[in-house]
Amino acid sequence: MKHLSPQEAWAWLQAETERRTAAGQEPPLFVDVRMEIESLYVGRPPGVENIPWYEYPDLTPDPARFAAAVEKEAGGKDRPVLLICRSGKRTLDAGQALEQAGFAEVAHVLHGFEGDLNDQFKRSTLNGWRHDGLPWEQM
Structure with a gap:
């Protein structure tokens, strides 16, 4: 797994999107793993897909469910995936x-x-991400 600072992640996402689009491929899938309410009300990068690592009320991760949901959204396991959460944990x-x-x-x-x-x-x-002044939106 690559560990990218917010600035590096934004630059990588932009460059990979351009490169892959020019090659006729899907851009990287940008996934917000926070609970939906966190993503909507706290704010999130534009274009990010919300696929929670865990959700209320269980608050228990289900790795197989998560991987299946990401695979479904990505269309396969070969598409690059960039993950973001609240603090990187x-x-x-x-x-x-x-x-x-x-x-x-x-x-x-x-x-x-x-x-x-x-x-x-x-x-x-x-x-x-927000501290570094990168693009974000809030409901």
Whole structure:
């Protein structure tokens, strides 16, 4: 699994989208693994597909279900997949599940969408997608 900073992930996503589109291939699949409510109300990168690693009320990951949902959305296991979550922790487990399921190219965004907690227990102040000023939208 590739570990990309938010800036590196955005640059990779743009370059791979351009390269693959020119070659007549699907662009990388960008997956937000947070619960749907997190993705909608906290904010998310544009164009990201929400496929939760786990969901309320169970809050229990089901790696096989997750990998099957990503495969269905991707159209196969050869399409590159970029994962994002709140802080970059869930994507590690989700990415490992995809690799174990046979996905050829998996990357994740270090520090996720909101980044690490600061000394006052607040996110989006040290690092992360939003902190780095990358495109995002909110419901």
